Amino acid sequence: xxxxxxxxxxxxxxxxxxxxxxxxxAALEALLRRHEAPVLRLxxxxxxxxxDREDVAQEIFVRLFRHxxxxxxxxxxxxxxxxxxxxxxxxxxxxxxxxRRREAPWRDEFNELEDNAHLPxxxxxxxxxxxxLESALQGLSERERAVFVLVEMTGLDRKEAARTxxxxxxxVRRHLSRARKSLQRILQENS
Amino acid sequence: xxxPNPKEFEKSAxxxxxxxxxxKAASEQLPEAGFSAGDRATLxxxxxxxxxxxxxxxxxxxxxLPFGKMLGAAGIPALLLAVTFGWWIGQGNEPQAxxxxxxxKSGGEAVFTIANGGKTHRVYKSHALRGTSxxxxxxTTTDAFSxxxxxxxxxxxxRID
Numbered sequence: 001x002x003x004x005x006x007x008x009x010x011x012x013x014x015x016x017x018x019x020x021x022x023x024x025x026a027a028l029e030a031l032l033r034r035h036e037a038p039v040l041r042l043x044x045x046x047x048x049x050x051x052d053r054e055d056v057a058q059e060i061f062v063r064l065f066r067h068x069x070x071x072x073x074x075x076x077x078x079x080x081x082x083x084x085x086x087x088x089x090x091x092x093x094x095x096x097x098x099x100r101r102r103e104a105p106w107r108d109e110f111n112e113l114e115d116n117a118h119l120p121x122x123x124x125x126x127x128x129x130x131x132x133l134e135s136a137l138q139g140l141s142e143r144e145r146a147v148f149v150l151v152e153m154t155g156l157d158r159k160e161a162a163r164t165x166x167x168x169x170x171x172v173r174r175h176l177s178r179a180r181k182s183l184q185r186i187l188q189e190n191s
Numbered sequence: 192x193x194x195p196n197p198k199e200f201e202k203s204a205x206x207x208x209x210x211x212x213x214x215k216a217a218s219e220q221l222p223e224a225g226f227s228a229g230d231r232a233t234l235x236x237x238x239x240x241x242x243x244x245x246x247x248x249x250x251x252x253x254x255x256l257p258f259g260k261m262l263g264a265a266g267i268p269a270l271l272l273a274v275t276f277g278w279w280i281g282q283g284n285e286p287q288a289x290x291x292x293x294x295x296k297s298g299g300e301a302v303f304t305i306a307n308g309g310k311t312h313r314v315y316k317s318h319a320l321r322g323t324s325x326x327x328x329x330x331t332t333t334d335a336f337s338x339x340x341x342x343x344x345x346x347x348x349x350r351i352d
Contacts, residue, residue, distance in 0.1 A: 023319075025239070032226075032235070037224065038223070040224070040225065041218075058226075058234050061234060062238055065238045066238075066241055066245050123220065123221065126216070126220040126221050127221060129216070130213075130214055130217040130218060132210055133210045133213070133214040152211055153214065180207060183210075184207045187206055187207060191206070
């Protein structure tokens, strides 16, 4: 069922890409609306500080549509989008390290939790559950993190993740295995 | 290296899988917000401008190109120069028929007349003076063609190549 939904979304994407190429702004907006939230989430999972997330997400879409003419119809749009996202986040990370700015701490989520104390307790609990794993991601290298996020958290299969990151399936498996071991250790230490 | 305590390892693997499961459940409860309407509109405008600018000039991305690409990068401009020069030399040898284009509006249609000796032309239509939204209408070898104007999109630009 989930696969059928995904295939339907993919078909919709392909139709809209064809329209965007002909200059249809409504199709451009529809593509943005459907993918902006997953992209913002991916940017968060890849460790971009909250203050920079919107800028980075916007840069992803600008770069994506700049190169839309190179997208091959029939290939996975989601995979291509995530590839652009990983590359833009990587560039952002390099820029940030050059400026010697520290990545915003993952305590942001806890701060939000404190700021939003009025939220229903069910949401507060959900936020804690979400933060538990996301804060553990800090202990991974950039590559391990990208592989883990794409495979375990956004639902790409290993082959698609390999294609997205431009690496082999064996490398994906190796990074995933290392990431899982590190996360197991971190979660155990935190519990 | 052998894990000193395999049972402990299995337990931690379980705890990671349950953390992933809990994360997925929590993410469903906390849907991610997208851009605000204003930010989205600004972004769309930025994308349109960027696409227009970058389709017109595509710089070579890196100075450190692989050999094949470097050869291509050097060879293609040389080839273009040679072709252009050849064409220019050829221009002097055969007389050219003068090209005349006449446009008029008739009813709800734009009517174009081309006097060019029956050469092939491509006709494009756009609602922006420069840009990526050009739509190829048709290829014509006849001396007159027309297009419906009343599509409610303001000024319409035509390009004839």
